[in-house]
Amino acid sequence: MxxxxxxxxxxxxxxxxxxxxxxxxxxxxxxxxxxxxxxxxxxxxxxxxxxxxxxxxxxxLPGTPTTLTPVLNATGVLLHTNLGRAPLSAAARAALDVAAGTCDVELDLATGGRGPRGTAAIDALLAAVPGAAAAHLVNNGAAAIAMVAACLAGGGREIVIARGELVEIGAGFRIPDLLTATGARLREVGTTNRVHRDDYAAAVGEDTAFVLKVHPSNFVVSGFTHSCGVDELTGLGVPVVADIGSGLLAPHPLLPDEPDAATTLAQGAALVTASGDKLLGGPQAGLLLGAPGEGAELVGRVRRHPLARAVRVDKLTLAAFEATLRGPVPPTRTALDADPRDLLARAQRIADRLRADGVDARAVESDSTVGGGGAPGLTLPSAAVSLPEPYAAVLRAGTPAVLGRTERGRCLLDLRAVPPESDDALAGAVGRAR
Incomplete structure (x- = not known):
């Protein structure tokens, strides 16, 4: 044989x-x-x-050479760090396609000589925050605050900061470790739960580079507490730098306690730092916004610092960032503004379709969150498709992968972060998971 x-x-x-x-x-x-x-x-x-x-x-064979897998975010967390935070808009994705080839990122096509880098993205940011006189982009939010510390306090000068704002965020990343790594010294004031303007005033001296306000981002301290707003910290003789974290550029009615760049500058901050891949809804980037006068001068100093080259953004980020600001409303903002009644109606349609195919599916009300360190403690009313708990693991392994959450023995597919055009794909994934 x-x-x-x-x-x-x-x-x-x-x-x-x-x-x-x-x-x-x-x-x-x-x-x-x-x-x-x-x-x-x-x-x-x-x-x-x-x-x-x-x-x-x-x-x-995979669909692409990357091992990354597309995932439908049905967790109810708008900015899920494990899923890459903000999904980019169609306009930003189209801009990435342009930037992926050869493009005039540093070329003046009129003269044929070298042109300015990133001017259009900066102009778009300044147009979105009219109260800013200058702006700069770096590769992420941590780099933004690190550059400010290195530039203004890197020679061993002091940064005055409240003890309650010496925070740790994701993956063990700690703000105090980042700041001291730049060569700055920290002058801690107040207690974990209470700090007053007098505490800051007593700490400011000849070695003080600036006062730093850090948004707690992923936790809330309640009860016997007191903190100082940016407006209370002006007039101490040193710049006030505010790290607002989430990248919210202007006030949003659903997020009354979330700091935004426009308001923070109006309150007297010389510099505002933030992330671009959170509530702004764009690619990963670190934003620096300077107020007229001193703030604009400080942005210029940061831009000229030797480390600026090490943390500059690439052409892909510049393109996606500009398109996010100039283009239509990005998916993150659309999800944030979604009407809970519309979400419940979508959940009902999907559940009805699945029940017709023999799936134990129900439309239920649920709660979603901003995530990504934004609006800690705040829940947003939402709606979900409720399934038996075993669906959670099967859906994660499917195509497309679907990530939900489990509550009280059920798998919930929250729709706030799922775009309506993905409802058919979501229902199809559940149907195949039976």
Missing amino acids: TDVRRLVPRTDAVLALPAVAAAAQRLGRALVKEAVVAAQGRARAGEIAPGDVADAALAA
Whole structure:
């Protein structure tokens, strides 16, 4: 009898097949060859027929060369850090496609000489925050506050900060560690739960570089507490720098306690720092906004600092950031502004469709959150499709992957962060998970 293993096609023969060669053009030869070798191994083990090697290899290939997997965010957390925070708008994605090729990121097409870098993105930011006289972009929010510390206090000068604002955010990242790593010294004032203007005033001296206000972001201290707003800290003889964290540029009616850039500058902050991939709804970036006068001068100093090159944004970020500000409302803002009644109606339609297919699905009211360190303690009324709990694990492993949350023995697919155009994909994923 002929050993079936002798019938397994050679690797070069499989790679030469038109469909496999086309996949290699799209995904890279190494990735496709790896899939072919794995399929050959299955054939030698008797799992598949030798003639099915090519089809098995093609079936095992990913859609793109990246290992990242698209996920429908049905957790009810608008800015889910584990899911990359803010999803980009269609306009921002289109801008990424332009920037991905060769483009005039540092070229003046009129003269053929070198042109300014990032001017359009900065202009868009200044247009969105008219109270700012100058702005600068770096690669993330932590870099923004680190650059301010390095530039203004890096030679061992002091940063005055309330003890209750020496916060730790995600993955063990601590604000005090970041600040002292720049060579600055911290002058802590007040107690964990209470700090007054007199505490700041007593701490300001010849070595003080600036007073820093840090938004707690991911926690709330309640009870016997007192803190000072930016407006209370002006007039101490040193600049006030405010890290608002979430990237909210102007007040939002649903987020009355969330600091925004426009208000913070109006209250007297010389510099405001924030993230671009949170409530602003754009790509990962760190924003620096300077008030007229001293603030604008400080932004200029940060821009000229030697470390500025190390944390500058690339052409992809510049393109997506500008498009986020100039283009239509980004998905994060759309999700934030969603009407709970519309969400419940969507949940009911999906649940009715699934029940018709025999799925134990119900439309229920739920609570969602901003996430990403924004609006801690605040819940937003939402709606969800409720399923038996075992669906949670199956949906995570599906295509598309769907991430929900479990509560009281049920899997909830909250719709606030799911765009309406994805409802069919969500229902289809549940149907396949039965």
